[in-house]
Amino acid sequence: MASTDSEIVKEFRFFRVYKDGRIESFFPPCPKVPPSDDPVTGVRSKDVTISSEPSVSARIFIPKVSDPNQKFPLLFLVHGGGFCGMSAFAPRYHLFCNTVSAQAGAIIVSVEYGLFPDRPIPACYEDSWAALQWVASHVSGNGPEPWLNDHADFNKVFISGVSAGGNISHTLAFRVGSIGLPGVKVVGMILVHPYFGGTEDDEMWLLMCPNNGGLQDPRLKPPAEDLAKLGCERVLIFVAEKDHLNVVGKNYHEDLKKSGWGGRVELFESHGEEHVFHMNNPKSEKAVEVINKFVSFLKQD
Structure with a gap:
C-alpha cells in the first residue's frame, strides 16, 4: 500500500x-536583525524577555532622549504574518518601528508572540495580552525595563497591528475596554490592512484555532457589543484597494460606527496598492503617505 x-x-x-x-x-x-543604535535618527532598540514559559519577548525602540525627565507616547505593535509567520525582529518591522519612533517621537514595544503550528491560536492573543500587561507593570516607575520606567507616558498609549496583528490588536483593545488596564490610558488603535472573518482565509484560521466558535467566533467576527467596548477614543484603519482584505477593513469600519462605540474612527485607503505594500516598498510615494498618516495619528492631541 x-x-x-x-x-x-x-x-x-x-x-x-x-x-x-x-x-x-x-x-x-x-530573517531577523539584531537591535541597534541608529546613528542617523538617534533611535535605540533592545530586546527584552517578557516570559520564558511560554516564550514571549519584545523589541523596544526609544527615540533620542534630550532630557532625563522626557516622556514619550508609547505604541504597542503587533506584527502580521497570518498567525503562523513573520517576526517582530524581521528587517521590515525593525525598519518600520525605527522610522515611526523617530518621526513620531514615540517609544515602541513590538511584541514577539507564539505562532502556529508550534503554538496554535489562542497563543497569539494570550501572549500579546501578557506583553501589554507587562508594559502596564511599569506605570509606577518600578517595572523591569528602565526605558519604560523613565520615559513612557502611560496617558498616551496606542495599540497597533498589521494584518493578523490588526486582528490581535482588536482583541487587546476589547480587553482593555472590558476588564481595564490599570494606570494606562489607551488613546487610540491603528489597524493596518487587518484580517477579520469573511474571506477564504477563515477556514485556515479555524484550523489554527482548535477550540473555536465557528465562523461567528468573536475574535473572527467581532459582534457589535464587543466593538462598543473598545477601550480607546480614536481608531484609524488602513486598507489597500487591491488587497483581498480590503472589504474586511471597510466592514470593520462600518460595523464600528454602528456599534454604539463613542469614539472617532477614520478610514484611509491606498489606491492601486496590495496587501502590506508599505512594508515591501517603504520608500514608495504611497508607502510614505501611510507612514505620514500613521505618525500624524500618534502626534494628534
Missing part, C-alpha cells in the same frame, strides 16, 4: 496539511 505521508488533506494560503498531521509552511525562514 502507498504511504499516506504525502497525502495532502488541506491546502491554505500559508501552509498545507498532510494526512499524518504534518504541517508544511509556505513561509521561508524569517
